[in-house]
Amino acid sequence: MNVDWSTFWPRIVEATGETLIMVVATLIFGSIIGITIGLLVYVTRENNILENKIVFQILNVIINIIRPVPFIIFLVAISPLTRMVVGTSIGTAAAIFPMTIVASFTVARVVENNLVSIDPGVIEAAQAMGASPLRIIFTVLIPEALGPLVLGLTFVSISLIDFSAVAGTVGGGGLGHIAMTYGYQRFDTSVMVVTVIILIVLVQLAQWLGNTLSRKIMRR
Amino acid sequence: MIEFKDVSKTFTLGKREVHAVKNVSLTINKGEIFGIIGFSGAGKSTLLRLVNMLERPSSGSVLIQDIDVSKLSAKDLRTRRRNIGMIFQNFNLFNSRTVAGNIAYPLKLAGASKKEINARVTELLNFVGLAEKAKDYPDQLSGGQKQRVGIARALATSPDILICDEATSALDPETTADILKLLKKVNKDLGITILLITHEMHVIQSICDKVAVMEDGEVIESGNVFETFTDPQHTTTQRFIRSVQQDLPSETILKEWHASGGGTLYRVIFKGEITNNPVLSTVTRKHDVDFNIVYGSVRELQERLFGNLIVSFIGEQKQIDIVRNELKTLVDIEEVIVNER
Numbered sequence: 231m232n233v234d235w236s237t238f239w240p241r242i243v244e245a246t247g248e249t250l251i252m253v254v255a256t257l258i259f260g261s262i263i264g265i266t267i268g269l270l271v272y273v274t275r276e277n278n279i280l281e282n283k284i285v286f287q288i289l290n291v292i293i294n295i296i297r298p299v300p301f302i303i304f305l306v307a308i309s310p311l312t313r314m315v316v317g318t319s320i321g322t323a324a325a326i327f328p329m330t331i332v333a334s335f336t337v338a339r340v341v342e343n344n345l346v347s348i349d350p351g352v353i354e355a356a357q358a359m360g361a362s363p364l365r366i367i368f369t370v371l372i373p374e375a376l377g378p379l380v381l382g383l384t385f386v387s388i389s390l391i392d393f394s395a396v397a398g399t400v401g402g403g404g405l406g407h408i409a410m411t412y413g414y415q416r417f418d419t420s421v422m423v424v425t426v427i428i429l430i431v432l433v434q435l436a437q438w439l440g441n442t443l444s445r446k447i448m449r450r
Numbered sequence: 451m452i453e454f455k456d457v458s459k460t461f462t463l464g465k466r467e468v469h470a471v472k473n474v475s476l477t478i479n480k481g482e483i484f485g486i487i488g489f490s491g492a493g494k495s496t497l498l499r500l501v502n503m504l505e506r507p508s509s510g511s512v513l514i515q516d517i518d519v520s521k522l523s524a525k526d527l528r529t530r531r532r533n534i535g536m537i538f539q540n541f542n543l544f545n546s547r548t549v550a551g552n553i554a555y556p557l558k559l560a561g562a563s564k565k566e567i568n569a570r571v572t573e574l575l576n577f578v579g580l581a582e583k584a585k586d587y588p589d590q591l592s593g594g595q596k597q598r599v600g601i602a603r604a605l606a607t608s609p610d611i612l613i614c615d616e617a618t619s620a621l622d623p624e625t626t627a628d629i630l631k632l633l634k635k636v637n638k639d640l641g642i643t644i645l646l647i648t649h650e651m652h653v654i655q656s657i658c659d660k661v662a663v664m665e666d667g668e669v670i671e672s673g674n675v676f677e678t679f680t681d682p683q684h685t686t687t688q689r690f691i692r693s694v695q696q697d698l699p700s701e702t703i704l705k706e707w708h709a710s711g712g713g714t715l716y717r718v719i720f721k722g723e724i725t726n727n728p729v730l731s732t733v734t735r736k737h738d739v740d741f742n743i744v745y746g747s748v749r750e751l752q753e754r755l756f757g758n759l760i761v762s763f764i765g766e767q768k769q770i771d772i773v774r775n776e777l778k779t780l781v782d783i784e785e786v787i788v789n790e791r
Contacts, residue, residue: 352544358504359607360527361528361530
């Protein structure tokens with residue numbers, strides 16, 4: 231049952247590309263939405279610069295509802311919505327939608343946690359200098375939390391590689407799909423090994439990139 | 451310059467109401483260094499934050515240059531805050547910015563041009579003596595250097611008022627002295643009114659003109675530093691003063707003194723001019739009484755001398771009484787009662 235590697239390699243390359251597209255696209259959309267939500271949750275907290283109990287509670291509840299749901303269940307559960315938004319629930323584009331939702335709320339929590347660790351005194355200092363809340367967000371909160379934030383995003387992007395593989399098993403394409411159809415259903419260990427190695431390399435690369443970037447930002 | 455008018459601030463912690471500041475009325479005049487001293491939890495930090503509305507008063511008003519700051523719009527308040535520099539116990543520098551970047555931040559907020567910012571940053575770095583540290587990050591600096599950056603940053607927009615939140619409490623004694631000297635320079639050379647809070651009496655003693663003592667949210671005593679130091683009314687004030695100058699020998703010594711048959715001890719307090727005259731020896735010689743200085747000090751406070759001597763008199767009791775009465779007309783004199791503390 232061995233595959234013909236000369237024709238199979240292009241498929242692996244293609245699948246790796248699909249995985250990368252899923253991860254990178256999700257990371258971009260998820261970061262934009264997630265950083266926004268994370269900042270909102272943080273600044274609307276009690277005694278913070280834009281304290282607002284209602285907004286805080288709503289966002290907090292949504293984050294807490296979505297985050298604990300196992301991704302594979304979430305993926306299937308929202309597939310009708312995916313079909314409505316993307317037009318299909320199969321393929322790489324269809325996988326990006328649920329991944330983005332989950333990533334957004336994970337990023338939101340990561341962002342919030344990093345912001346909480348900022349010394350409130352620094353924010354107070356900016357207020358005392360006459361900085362507006364919006365100004366504080368962009369010139370104090372984000373720069374002060376950027377180093378750990380990049381590490382947090384690295385962590386998220388690694389779990390996205392994991393998510394992309396899960397999405398692959400239910401028709402999302404990418405390396406997960408290959409590993410599932412060839413490696414698991416056809417009992418081809420060599421395909422399995424190759425995909426696993428590629429996934430490991432991707433994870434290592436993402437971690438290295440994140441570490442380097444955050445070290446540059448934190449100057450350590 | 452700054453006027454607290456019957457200001458109160460109440461926080462609600464869960465179901466409990468905390469009266470952090472209670473009916474405080476104080477006036478801080480232009481050009482003064484005004485110190486507020488109190489133990490932790492006395493409400494001084496809240497009071498300080500009422501000046502730039504980091505805390506809003508529950509009742510009463512805070513006037514700065516005759517303007518009620520609690521009534522300003524958010525935008526006007528931000529503009530007003532640029533006129534009130536603030537420094538902190540933990541410096542609160544932006545770790546993501548260099549020393550120069552920290553000092554430039556308030557100038558950017560005020561919309562200064564790049565050229566103006568560069569010139570002002572250089573000027574301030576020279577003023578606080580950190581010219582060579584411009585490109586360093588805060589985590590590369592010592593505590594004293596960080597506070598210098600904090601001061602430079604607070605002065606960037608040329609404020610009229612500088613408020614200091616325990617600015618030296620995180621520093622060692624030597625660095626504290628340097629920072630206090632710098633604050634004095636800020637006051638003298640730039641004419642900036644300084645309002646500071648501290649729990650350290652020596653801070654008040656070394657740089658303040660006026661002092662207010664706070665306890666449980668209230669100002670229990672206030673006035674000139676010299677008068678308050680030399681004639682404290684309230685026991686809390688006396689405690690603070692004892693923290694910087696022990697005005698009595700220890701109880702052990704006092705007990706030994708009495709056990710060994712030493713006579714009654716008197717505390718004699720000299721203020722200002724009178725320290726120049728040989729009061730004790732003139733009066734005692736006239737009435738044929740000897741005196742023995744058991745303990746004491748003469749120190750400088752607010753550029754005036756202040757003496758506190760513990761003496762005993764040797765001679766006939768009748769003569770001693772005459773000496774006491776005569777001294778009373780010249781200086782403060784009181785009997786030292788053991789177990790006074």
